[in-house]
Amino acid sequence: DAAVDQKRWTLNDFDIGKPLGRGKFGHVYLAREKRSNHIVALKVLFKNQLKQSQVEHQLRREVEIQSHLRHPNILRLYGYFYDQKRVYLILEYAAKGELYKELQKCKYFSERRAATYVASLARALIYCHGKHVIHRDIKPENLLVGAQGELKIADFGWSVHTFNRRRTMCGTLDYLPPEMVESVEHDANVDIWSLGILCYEFLYGVPPFEAKEHSDTYRRIVQVDLKFPSRPVVSSAAKDLITQMLVKDSSQRLPLKKLLEHPWIVQNADPSG
Ligand SMILES: Nc1ncnc(NCCc2cnc(NC(=O)Nc3cccc(C(F)(F)F)c3)s2)c1Br
Numbered sequence: 001d002a003a004v005d006q007k008r009w010t011l012n013d014f015d016i017g018k019p020l021g022r023g024k025f026g027h028v029y030l031a032r033e034k035r036s037n038h039i040v041a042l043k044v045l046f047k048n049q050l051k052q053s054q055v056e057h058q059l060r061r062e063v064e065i066q067s068h069l070r071h072p073n074i075l076r077l078y079g080y081f082y083d084q085k086r087v088y089l090i091l092e093y094a095a096k097g098e099l100y101k102e103l104q105k106c107k108y109f110s111e112r113r114a115a116t117y118v119a120s121l122a123r124a125l126i127y128c129h130g131k132h133v134i135h136r137d138i139k140p141e142n143l144l145v146g147a148q149g150e151l152k153i154a155d156f157g158w159s160v161h162t163f164n165r166r167r168t169m170c171g172t173l174d175y176l177p178p179e180m181v182e183s184v185e186h187d188a189n190v191d192i193w194s195l196g197i198l199c200y201e202f203l204y205g206v207p208p209f210e211a212k213e214h215s216d217t218y219r220r221i222v223q224v225d226l227k228f229p230s231r232p233v234v235s236s237a238a239k240d241l242i243t244q245m246l247v248k249d250s251s252q253r254l255p256l257k258k259l260l261e262h263p264w265i266v267q268n269a270d271p272s273g
Pocket residue numbers: 020021023025028041043045050055056057058059060062075089091092093094095096097098144154155156157158
């Protein structure tokens with residue numbers, strides 16, 4: 001493992017395979033490291049785009065944060081290298097791809113599948129918070145699925161160490177808690193809010209505060225305008241958990257450790273995760 005971290009990688013060390021997906025800043029390819037035959041995902045980022053968006057510091061922070069994280073539900077970032085025009089991230093390959101595509105395909109998940117995902121995300125976030133790392137960008141687009149169907153949190157491009165909380169606005173509005181939307185001080189409890197949003201979206205197929213206009217989404221978030229549709233039918237235990245997570249006062253949100261003891265999780269989550 002040390003070899004992986006310290007080695008100076010170049011593109012010649014890899015055979016490049018099929019494209020896996022395209023992100024805002026560049027494409028991801030399947031790749032095989034020639035010496036070890038180890039299969040990885042290679043994310044290619046263009047330096048001029050990173051410069052234009054002034055996110056180089058975020059990328060450095062992501063690489064730094066990810067190099068200390070080891071958890072079955074967190075996608076590994078093995079290392080990085082760069083050439084004249086590009087930066088390459090060497091990532092763990094998630095064989096079953098992007099979760100949001102799965103959610104689009106089956107509209108919403110069963111309560112057992114949703115609870116299993118939420119429990120494994122809670123365990124990954126407990127691990128991150130234990131290392132003073134908050135992800136801040138938990139949403140379906142940043143979740144991947146491993147070969148055994150296990151969930152992997154990816155893309156720590158917006159994560160921070162809690163001692164230097166930032167107020168920059170992040171990605172889509174839907175997952176942001178009131179304190180970030182109102183851009184006041186925020187802490188690890190922001191990830192509890194986003195996990196609550198995710199749990200709702202896993203069960204209903206749409207995030208709870210979705211609206212046509214940004215301004216309407218903003219208002220619904222800060223007012224915590226939480227409504228549960230009559231279809232699909234969802235258990236009251238699930239609604240109770242979501243209601244305990246989507247609380248405006250971040251200190252009153254259900255702690256992640258308590259989430260793992262909630263009846264809906266205990267009765268529905270597959271312990272193997
Ligand atoms: N099947 C698959 N198996 C493995 N991976 C896959 N896709 C890549 C998932 C990612 C993991 N980590 C990432 N990190 C970043 O993208 N970081 C990033 C990018 C631009 C700017 C910045 C910043 F500069 F703004 F921070 C930070 S993308 C797929 Br599909």
